[in-house]
Amino acid sequence: MESNRRIRNVIFIMLDTLQYNYLGCYGNKKVRTPNLDRFARNAFLFENAYSEGLPTVPVRRALMTGRFTLPYGAWQPLAAEDTTLADILWGREIQTALVYDTPPMRLPKYGYSRGFDYVRFLNGQELDHTTFLNRPLDKGWSPINFTSPGMVYNEHGEFIDKDGEQLLEEIGLFLRQYQDRRDDGDMYIARVCREALHYVTDVRDKERPFFLWLDSFDPHEPWDPPSAWLGEKCPYDPEYEGNPIILAPWTPVEGRMTDAECAHIRALYMEKIEYVDKWVGKLLDSVKKEGLWDESMIIITSDHGQPMGKGEHGHGIMRKCRPWPYEELVHVPLLVHAPGLEGGKRIPGFVQNVDVTMTILDALGVLDTKNPDCGFGFPTYDWQDMHGISLMPLMRGETNTIRDFALAGYYGKSWSIITEDWSYIHWISDDAFNKRVRDCKIKMDEEMWTCTAGAKVVVPERDELYDRRKDPFQLNNLIDQHKDVAEEVFRKLKLAIGELRTS
Amino acid sequence: MNQLSDNNFRERIADTTEGIVIFYKELCPHCKNMEKVLEKFSAAHPHVALHAVNLEKNPESASMAGAERAPTILVIHDGEIRASRAGLMNFREMNAFYTENI
The missing domain is CATH 3.30.1120 (Arylsulfatase, C-terminal domain)
Structure with missing residues (x-):
C-alpha cells in the first residue's frame, strides 16, 4: 500500500471511438501517435482491455458506477440508484471535475455530470452540432463537397434515401463550425484539452487532491482532420481523387460505397488520431510542467472502435458501432501511468472498463466501498456492489490475472x-x-x-x-x-x- | 434451504407464515445464480422460510404453483402463494418483490 500513497490525483482521459489497433503502441505501423506511444512506453499498457456494454452512454455508466451494464440497460440516463465516482468522492478532500465535449453525456436529463464539483461542457460535436443551425454558412462551403455524391444521390440526381438527405444536413451543421477554423488548434480535441489544462492550472484548489475526468468526443466522426477543411490532400491517402468524406451513411458498405471510399474514410480517421495524439501530448507535457507527474495517476482509454468497411475493418458496415460486438469495436486501448510503480510494462491479462473505476478509487485511497459515503451523514442511497476489480495488483506484479475472460455486447x-x-x-x-x-x-x-x-x-x-x-x-x-x-x-x-x- | 416435494408441498406451504420458494433445475446456471441471491436475501431476512423444489422431479407442485420455467420464485404469506415470478432478480429487486407482495 506504500506505493499507493504517492498517488494524490487522478486524471482520467476518455478518447471516444479510438480503435486500439490504430495506435503505434498497439502495433500500428502507419498512424503517427508519438505522444501516446511515449506515454505507453513508460506506463502500463493493457493488451486485452474490453468495454462491456456498448456504445457511448452505457460505457460511461459502467465507468462511473463500476458496474456492468450489459444485463441491465442500454443507452439511458444515469439512474437515481446508480452510485458514481463523483457521488463517492463528494464530501471528501478530493475535488472532482468533468471537462467534456461528448454530447451523449449531456443529452436532456441524462445527468452524467452529476456530482462533479466543476463541470465544463464545450458545444459543437455530433448531437449538439444543431447549436450552430442558425449560423450563416459562407458561400464557398457546400456539404456535398465533403462527402461522396455517390453515397447521397442516385443516377438521376435524386436522394438515394432519407439517410442521404440527412447526411447533407448534418455535414452542413459541421461546416458552419469549420468555416471558422484556421489551424488544428481550432479542432474540438484542442479546445477540450485546453479547457482541461485550464482546470489544472487555474481553477482547482492546489492545496487539495483532484480527480479530473476529461471526456473528448474526438476522434469520433466526423472524420474532420485539418486536410479536410483546409482543402489539402490527406497525408494518409494522397492519391485519392474524390472529396474528403467527413461523414457517410450508417449502412452496409455493399452497393453504397467503394473500397477506395472506405479506405479514404480510414485515412481521414488516421489523420484525425494524429491530432488527437498531438493535443493529448501537449496536455500531458503541461501536466508535467505543473509538477503533477509524480503524484498523479493518468489513465487513457476509449469506449469502442468503429466499423469502417469490409472484413476486419468493420464486417461490411460503415459508421456507428452498434449492434454487434466484434473485435474492432469492443477491444479498447488502456494505458495507465501510476506514480510509485515502475511502468514500461505490457499486461496481457483480460481487463474490463469497470475495473478502471475500482483502480481510480484504489489510487485515491477510497476502495473500501462497503459503505461508500463520506461518513458524515450523507449516504449514497441505494448503494449496490461494484463489479470491477482494481488493476493495482496487476500493475504491482502481485498477480497476472484478474479475469479468465472478458464480456462484451449490447443490451x-x-x-x-x-x-x-x-x-x-x-x-x-x-x-x-x-x-x-x-x-x-x-x-x-x-x-x-x-x-x-x-x-x-x-x-x-x-x-x-x-x-x-x-x-x-x-x-x-x-x-x-x-x-x-x-x-x-x-x-x-x-x-x-x-x-x-x-x- | 428446505427441499420440498410433491409429497409435502401443499402442507408445507400452508404452514408457512412468511416464505420464499424457488423452483429450480439441476445444473441450471440461472438457478445457481438465483440461489446466491436467495442466500443474501435470507441473511437479511432470517425469519423468512426458504423452500426449494426441483421443477423436473415435482410436476404436481410445479403445476399447482404455475411454475413452468426455472428459476421461478414464489412469495408465501400466511400459507398462501401471493406472487410468482420467473427469471432472475438481483438482491434489491428480490427485496422489492418480497416486500411488495406481503
Whole structure:
C-alpha cells in the first residue's frame, strides 16, 4: 500500500471511438501517435482491455458506477440508484471535475455530470452540432463537397434515401463550425484539452487532491482532420481523387460505397488520431510542467472502435458501432501511468472498463466501498456492489490475472465472451443478427434467464465461434466444426451474464 | 434451504407464515445464480422460510404453483402463494418483490 500513497490525483482521459489497433503502441505501423506511444512506453499498457456494454452512454455508466451494464440497460440516463465516482468522492478532500465535449453525456436529463464539483461542457460535436443551425454558412462551403455524391444521390440526381438527405444536413451543421477554423488548434480535441489544462492550472484548489475526468468526443466522426477543411490532400491517402468524406451513411458498405471510399474514410480517421495524439501530448507535457507527474495517476482509454468497411475493418458496415460486438469495436486501448510503480510494462491479462473505476478509487485511497459515503451523514442511497476489480495488483506484479475472460455486447441485442483461445457471439435480437444498423430492436424477456423442464443448453445455430489466436478479428466462423467448444463457451457466457444480472 | 416435494408441498406451504420458494433445475446456471441471491436475501431476512423444489422431479407442485420455467420464485404469506415470478432478480429487486407482495 506504500506505493499507493504517492498517488494524490487522478486524471482520467476518455478518447471516444479510438480503435486500439490504430495506435503505434498497439502495433500500428502507419498512424503517427508519438505522444501516446511515449506515454505507453513508460506506463502500463493493457493488451486485452474490453468495454462491456456498448456504445457511448452505457460505457460511461459502467465507468462511473463500476458496474456492468450489459444485463441491465442500454443507452439511458444515469439512474437515481446508480452510485458514481463523483457521488463517492463528494464530501471528501478530493475535488472532482468533468471537462467534456461528448454530447451523449449531456443529452436532456441524462445527468452524467452529476456530482462533479466543476463541470465544463464545450458545444459543437455530433448531437449538439444543431447549436450552430442558425449560423450563416459562407458561400464557398457546400456539404456535398465533403462527402461522396455517390453515397447521397442516385443516377438521376435524386436522394438515394432519407439517410442521404440527412447526411447533407448534418455535414452542413459541421461546416458552419469549420468555416471558422484556421489551424488544428481550432479542432474540438484542442479546445477540450485546453479547457482541461485550464482546470489544472487555474481553477482547482492546489492545496487539495483532484480527480479530473476529461471526456473528448474526438476522434469520433466526423472524420474532420485539418486536410479536410483546409482543402489539402490527406497525408494518409494522397492519391485519392474524390472529396474528403467527413461523414457517410450508417449502412452496409455493399452497393453504397467503394473500397477506395472506405479506405479514404480510414485515412481521414488516421489523420484525425494524429491530432488527437498531438493535443493529448501537449496536455500531458503541461501536466508535467505543473509538477503533477509524480503524484498523479493518468489513465487513457476509449469506449469502442468503429466499423469502417469490409472484413476486419468493420464486417461490411460503415459508421456507428452498434449492434454487434466484434473485435474492432469492443477491444479498447488502456494505458495507465501510476506514480510509485515502475511502468514500461505490457499486461496481457483480460481487463474490463469497470475495473478502471475500482483502480481510480484504489489510487485515491477510497476502495473500501462497503459503505461508500463520506461518513458524515450523507449516504449514497441505494448503494449496490461494484463489479470491477482494481488493476493495482496487476500493475504491482502481485498477480497476472484478474479475469479468465472478458464480456462484451449490447443490451438486448448481442452478448459476447472473449477467452484466450476463443471468442463467441450470441445474437439476442433478430435485427442484430441480420446486421440492421439503424432500427435494431432490443429484445429482453425472462426466457433469457430461465429454462424449462427437460430442456438442455442448446447452442443457437446462428451464434458465432472464432479461433481467437488464428482469427482475432472474427472472420471465419467455426461454430459448426467445434460444437463441443461452442456449448462449453456458451454455457460459460450464460452463467457469467446471469451472475451479473443477479449482483 | 428446505427441499420440498410433491409429497409435502401443499402442507408445507400452508404452514408457512412468511416464505420464499424457488423452483429450480439441476445444473441450471440461472438457478445457481438465483440461489446466491436467495442466500443474501435470507441473511437479511432470517425469519423468512426458504423452500426449494426441483421443477423436473415435482410436476404436481410445479403445476399447482404455475411454475413452468426455472428459476421461478414464489412469495408465501400466511400459507398462501401471493406472487410468482420467473427469471432472475438481483438482491434489491428480490427485496422489492418480497416486500411488495406481503
